[in-house]
Amino acid sequence: MKNKTWLLTFSVVVLVCVVAISSVTIYVDPYMHYHKPLTNKYFYVLDNQRSQNNGIIKHFEYDAVITGTSMTETFKTSEMDKIFNCNAIKVPFSGAFFKEVNDNLELALKTHPNIKYVIRSLDRYGFLVDKDEKRDDLGDYPEYLYDDNPLNDFEYLLNRDILYNRILKMHDDKKNTGVVGITSFDDYSNWMSFYKFGRDAVLNTSIKEREFDYTVIDDEMIRGTVEQNITNLADQYPNTQFYYFLPPYSALYWKKLKENGILQRQIEIEEYALSLIVKHKNIHVFGWNRFDITDNLNNYKDNTHYGEWVNSWMLSQMKKDIGRLNESNYKNYFKELYDHYMNFDYDSLLTQTDNEDDFEVARELEKEITGNK
Template structure:
């Protein structure tokens, strides 16, 4: 723990201590008849029982003093939207997003994995004409994202539109599989269940959380003095400026191999798993809200992702997995489905990527414009042609250009 953290902890300790000690003599000084407790103790024979109940009352009083700052300021929006007098710096998705979708004012939002983190809500608002927010879950499985979407519809907002990313890598998961990544600021803990459920009794883990009180609640209070504004939904979780993009960067994080494995068979079990995942964690919620339009898109992974799939013998398997999802999703009348995997100028230009799958914010901006214009939309009439096109391209691409010694090609 650093010096600043110790000073902050000690400051809050002194504040709470001073609040308690102002009244402690009035309550506990048994020897002084002028005190409330001293009078009661002199007038009763059952002193042990009185001590017991007063101790219980004081315990709850102290706990309430500890909890009140977090309840009032509410740095993770568990109880209310941001207070106008405070500057909220929010970045911990699995603490903040549930409160954001329940308490913020919006009528459209973007949701998905890290593939959606570089979207700018202001651009989406300008393009589609709605009031957008952005609530990504980095690495979030389909079930976790669906739970967040369900929670959004428990708010008072009239939600007109949802943009949701569908990751190839997360299609083939059990329908009840959940994200195992631990909270980034507390690596010893998983993402907190008490922040995303409707159970008020486990809120004690939030309001009596020392780390949240000293770090998040207190820092939100200090933002007033430091004139730090509340985070906006363009910068929220946007990592684009923190990374280097380009061929050298992408090829530096994986190794091409000429050892190509036999094609993996797409089995009935694979089909049933993907079907169950998509039906439970995507389609069911879409069907429950026929007045909301869902814009769904498959994230455009780079050619290097397909190089790895080619080496593993899973190109055709990936495409069959996508075919399964497409045929199911095209039955939803209030869903529009897009894919940019057949934009080979995009996926083969490694200047767009920081690794095999993550693209820059300019790609996110372009996706919004294309969806608005109806480009790259999949329909019952064109999806088979689309699948044939990407299978032909990614099965026969000359991946040797990524071999060691060919990095400059």
């Protein structure tokens, strides 16, 4: 009898603890899984894309979205709001293939069908994989935050890391500083302050890049990827304007493709993909052969990642409809791109001036954006 009483008491205590911890997690909800952030009570640090983006997409109020890979992390929604007269969120998925980005855009439009604008990067490697492929090398993916199964929410509700390193820290920070609110979307995922730019930074940066098997990529595979993850959603929401862009990677990106003998094939793949995209009237796809930008390593921290001033410039270009690719000019865009990087003097990069002030090129580009040359 005593054993039964002890077991019952223990079970009740455990149940009470589970309910108490779960209730605290639901109330504070640092990943915004259940509700909007309580920004009048706590400060919400946005620093975990794949755990927090889903909550942002579901519960925030917005009519525009910036999304894509790390190529979109240094966009500023304050600039987009001003230029496009909208209320934007930024939800990047670093390293993502097209399916992950598109799945989250589908959720955004399902929960916010009146979205006016979508700005999204079409990273060039995204055309090289199957339509259903997702990254499997980015750590454990929090599927429990994305599915509709409440039974696996215990991974969130009873997560020790979330309880101690998130919720208790938020409580202590409020008690000690009184600061409440949330990380701005200008600052969210913005890595600008952590890196140097220019020739030395780029040439001394070693990035482990995934290698792709170009021999298995055919038109059917490309078409499946484009239709499922790029064009179908635009067709479903004809009143939404989709601003897609091919990221302006640096000359060193193209150098590697040329050395590996795949530059021409990469261009052919992108050209075929664009032939399927440009005919959709509410898709505004952009590509810029601005070699004064892409050949200047002062705009980059590595082979592909450009400074936030390039993001500002791209927003301005998109609003002005400069660099838009359509059925009449996209082939010329790719021919010019191919000719330039097949014949480019890559040794000239080694003797480029490395600006001491990283923002020197930003100020020059700002003159173009504002028209104050």
